Amino acid sequence: MRNIHRNSRLLLEGWNEGLQRDVVDVVNYYISGGSLGAVAGPAERLTSLMDTALEGGAARAYRQEIGGVITEAGQLAELPGFSTGLLEQLAAEVRRLDSGKLRALAPQTTRNNRVDAFVNGPQCLDMLLEEIGKARRYIHLSIMLFFNDGSGNRIADALLRALERGVQVRIMVNYTVTALGYGHNLEVGKFSEISDRLKKAGAKLQDTFNSYYIAAEWHRKRAELKAQDVPESILFLQDKVQEDVELTGLNVIDHRKFMIIDGITSIIGSLNFGDQYTFAGPIEPSASVQVDGRPMGVPAREEEWHDGCFRIRGAAAL
Numbered sequence: 137m138r139n140i141h142r143n144s145r146l147l148l149e150g151w152n153e154g155l156q157r158d159v160v161d162v163v164n165y166y167i168s169g170g171s172l173g174a175v176a177g178p179a180e181r182l183t184s185l186m187d188t189a190l191e192g193g194a195a196r197a198y199r200q201e202i203g204g205v206i207t208e209a210g211q212l213a214e215l216p217g218f219s220t221g222l223l224e225q226l227a228a229e230v231r232r233l234d235s236g237k238l239r240a241l242a243p244q245t246t247r248n249n250r251v252d253a254f255v256n257g258p259q260c261l262d263m264l265l266e267e268i269g270k271a272r273r274y275i276h277l278s279i280m281l282f283f284n285d286g287s288g289n290r291i292a293d294a295l296l297r298a299l300e301r302g303v304q305v306r307i308m309v310n311y312t313v314t315a316l317g318y319g320h321n322l323e324v325g326k327f328s329e330i331s332d333r334l335k336k337a338g339a340k341l342q343d344t345f346n347s348y349y350i351a352a353e354w355h356r357k358r359a360e361l362k363a364q365d366v367p368e369s370i371l372f373l374q375d376k377v378q379e380d381v382e383l384t385g386l387n388v389i390d391h392r393k394f395m396i397i398d399g400i401t402s403i404i405g406s407l408n409f410g411d412q413y414t415f416a417g418p419i420e421p422s423a424s425v426q427v428d429g430r431p432m433g434v435p436a437r438e439e440e441w442h443d444g445c446f447r448i449r450g451a452a453a454l
Contacts, residue, residue, distance in 0.1 A: 147224065148210060148213065156208075156209035158230045158231075158233060158235055158238060159226055159227060160211075162182070163186070163212065163226075165238065165241055170241055174237065174376065175238045182229040182230070185226055185229065189217045189222055192216075195215045195218065197216075198215055198216055205245055236367055236369025237368075237372055240370065247451070248450055249450030251447070251449075252449075253427065253445075254405075254445050256442060257407060258415065260407055261287055261290070261414035264294075264403065265290060268297075268395075268397070270401075271303045272301070272398055274306070274397070274398060275295065275305045275395065275397050276396040277306065277308065278308040278344075278390065278392045278393060279409055280309070280393060281309075281313060281314045281408035282307075282309045282327050282410070283318070283409060283411070284324050284325065284327055285324045285410050285411045286411050287409060287410055287411045288324075288409045292333065295307075295339065296337050305334070305338070305340070306339070306342075307340070308341075308342045309342075309344065310344050310345050311345055315327070318412055345387070347377060349378065354374070354378055358371055358375075396453055397453070399453055400454070401453050402453035403445055403447050403448075406443045406445070407441070408443075412440055413440075413441050
């Protein structure tokens, strides 16, 4: 086994940096459940090689042990089931891939980031307001539900103050699903009352409910974007959405929730904006379970969600 690993390292040293990155990305992408057909066209051979290498689950388990993602080509030689011969065959197949498409889909890694966890709604709200208050250049925000209630308006007010400071604010929200409100209360679903204020202050907003185009419209829009030098590796993502909608007849709901501030801070997690998620009432704490001195438990009322989020500072944000 030592000889195989040493030979594998020698083999990897002969690959250029781009090929090393592509092979790492293919392995990460496939282990994470990605379809190689999306980036490789006819991908039967590559899929067969990956299935052979990952048979039994040992490689997946090892990747989890080293942190959940492969970060450099040298780690490939240590993956159970991978050998010099397999790596050579993988490299030959990977050379045929569209690297740009692969980059758009595969998990990417950076170093020297700091991650802080916020384990309940009130903590998340306080942190969100604090970070919005620090923004100096831009805020990019994607959220599914942005409710017109106490918490939603506190976040909207913070965004308005950022706009007054000259911060560029771009927001994606699902207006239609938000309009359903919660607790049989349609008033809290009136995001338009918030969006009108933000638009007047200079924010750019996008309703994500309609995430696809009719076929003829997408054909025209695609040509327009192509002429504006939007890379094929980005356009094909919308191609995939179009294909999924045509096959299923269902809209593809944008459920992503993230905020990127000045390229140095990002916030990701499961909570939407509203009193259901960033509730002011205390949680009912567990007598025995805490995280970093903060109580774990359940919301105080049935209509509240116990959601959390992560703040990531560093290159990952950019």
